[in-house]
Amino acid sequence: QLQLQESGPGLVKPSETLSLTCTVSGGSISSSSYYWGWIRQPPGKGLEWIGSIYYSGTTYYNPSLKSRVTISVDTSKNQFSLKLSSVTAADTAVYYCPRHTYYYDSSGYSRIDAFDIWGQGTMVTVSS
Amino acid sequence: QSVLTQPPSVSAAPGQKVTISCSGSSSNIGNNYVSWYQQFPGTAPKLLIYENNKRPSGIPDRFSGSKSGTSATLGITGLQPGDEADYYCGTWDSSLSAGKVFGGGTKLTVL
Numbered sequence: 001q002l003q004l005q006e007s008g009p010g011l012v013k014p015s016e017t018l019s020l021t022c023t024v025s026g027g028s029i030s031s032s033s034y035y036w037g038w039i040r041q042p043p044g045k046g047l048e049w050i051g052s053i054y055y056s057g058t059t060y061y062n063p064s065l066k067s068r069v070t071i072s073v074d075t076s077k078n079q080f081s082l083k084l085s086s087v088t089a090a091d092t093a094v095y096y097c098p099r100h101t102y103y104y105d106s107s108g109y110s111r112i113d114a115f116d117i118w119g120q121g122t123m124v125t126v127s128s
Numbered sequence: 129q130s131v132l133t134q135p136p137s138v139s140a141a142p143g144q145k146v147t148i149s150c151s152g153s154s155s156n157i158g159n160n161y162v163s164w165y166q167q168f169p170g171t172a173p174k175l176l177i178y179e180n181n182k183r184p185s186g187i188p189d190r191f192s193g194s195k196s197g198t199s200a201t202l203g204i205t206g207l208q209p210g211d212e213a214d215y216y217c218g219t220w221d222s223s224l225s226a227g228k229v230f231g232g233g234t235k236l237t238v239l
Contacts, residue, residue, distance in 0.1 A: 037228075046130060047165075047173065047216055049228035063225045096172055103161065103179075111220040112228045114163040114178035121172050 002027040004097050004119035012091075012126050018084040022097030022119060029078045030055040035100050037115065038071060038082045040093040048093075052100065052112065053080055087126045094121040131156060132217055132231035139237040140207050148202040148234045150217030156229060160220040162200040164193055167214045167233075176215075177202065204236075212238045 008020035022036065029036060037052035051061035053071045061069050065084070073080040084091060098115035105111050133151040140146040150162065162180050165173035175184050177193035180200065192203040200217055217231040 046233045047218070047230040049230070052228075060227070062227045098172075101178070105160070105222070111160060111222075113161055114175055115165070115173070115218075116175045116178070116184060118172040118174070 002099070002117050004099065004117060006095060006097050006119045006122040008122060008124070010123055010125060012087055012124060013128050014088055014126055015086055018082070018087050018091060018124055018126070020082045020095055020097075020122065020124070022080050022082075024078045024080075024099075029073065029080065030075050033101065035102055035112070036073070036080045037098050037100050037112070039096045039098060039115070040091075041096070041121075042090075042093040049112075050082065050084075050095075089126050092124065092126045094123050096121045130232040131221055131229040132219065134215075134217060134231035134234045136232070137235045137237065139239055141239045142207050142209060144207050145203065145205045146207060146236065147204075148215050148217075148236070150200040150202070150231050152198050152200075152219065154198055155223040156198075156219045156221040157195065157200055158198040159222060162193065162195055162217055162219045164191075164200075164202045165216045165218065167216065173216060207238050209238050212236055 003025045005023045012018045035052040038050040051071045053059045053073050068085045070083040098118040100115045101113040102110045164177040166176050167173040176191050180195040181193040190205045194201050214233045216233045221229045
């Protein structure tokens with residue numbers, strides 16, 4: 001059974017870079033049927049998609065975060081990672097790594113479908 | 129402010145039916161698939177509905193999804209106390225700020 005597990009520091013200082021890794025077990029990250037994403041949820045608030053990556057390295061990011069986000073994949077370790085630079089208190093949140101399916105629209109562009117398997121999430125606090 | 133609009137809360141008695149709405153526009157719900165998620169406090173969201181009205185394996189048929197124009201609806205019949213949770217809709221937005229977007233979430237209370 002496929003499982004995802006987030007790991008990384010729970011406390012990051014303002015202006016520094018938040019770094020998280022998601023380890024995939026029970027299946028291969030190199031599946032052609034899925035993308036791998038990052039979603040966050042500030043305390044008491046809703047879900048925000050950060051970005052996604054395909055096993056080949058193709059990425060797409062939330063436009064509002066794009067200037068600060070880098071997502072990478074290491075297929076040899078069955079892992080993918082998130083880096084968010086210049087963090088502030090507004091980046092304090094639970095960070096989730098879910099797998100998601102995708103489809104092609106009428107113009108041939110890929111679109112995110114559903115996030116079907118999620119990691120348990122990891123709380124990251126931005127504070128000095 | 130979320131791109132998709134959901135009611136902050138809904139409530140109903142056990143055994144009853146409840147619907148949760150998700151309103152968007154032609155750039156998102158109107159031309160893309162909608163998915164629905166259930167989230168209990170302190171846990172990760174769980175996929176309930178994908179591609180507007182399909183249920184993943186293991187999701188009871190008490191949960192249903194539909195879409196009409198630029199709105200989508202999650203329906204839950206035979207409400208149980210264990211259904212009390214937050215529910216989120218999500219879809220792709222094809223506007224200039226393209227990306228995956230979610231509703232603000234709806235708190236379901238089973239009275």
